[in-house]
Amino acid sequence: HLEPSMGAExxxxxxxxxxxxxxxxxxxxxxxxxxxxxxxxxxDEILPLGAALHAGLIEQGMPLxxxxxxxxxxxxxxxx
Numbered sequence: 001h002l003e004p005s006m007g008a009e010x011x012x013x014x015x016x017x018x019x020x021x022x023x024x025x026x027x028x029x030x031x032x033x034x035x036x037x038x039x040x041x042x043x044d045e046i047l048p049l050g051a052a053l054h055a056g057l058i059e060q061g062m063p064l065x066x067x068x069x070x071x072x073x074x075x076x077x078x079x080x
Contacts, residue, residue: 025050 011022025046033039 023050023053025053 009022011020014020033041
């Protein structure tokens with residue numbers, strides 16, 4: 001668990017104009033280093049969950065015409 005942080009990202013300036021969210025998918029210091037560090041090793045195993053999360057966000061915001069979108073748990077989507 002990481003505490004909310006604006007870090008050094010410019011994304012916060014975008015949020016002043018439009019609502020949004022910044023997700024730190026796969027970012028963890030258990031490997032000994034955070035992002036932007038030469039020792040950082042991205043957790044490739046998180047990619048299916050991250051893809052499912054983004055797909056779910058899109059489905060909720062842009063459902064197909066004539067359908068009703070019901071949010072699904074990202075873990076359930078990734079397991080398919």
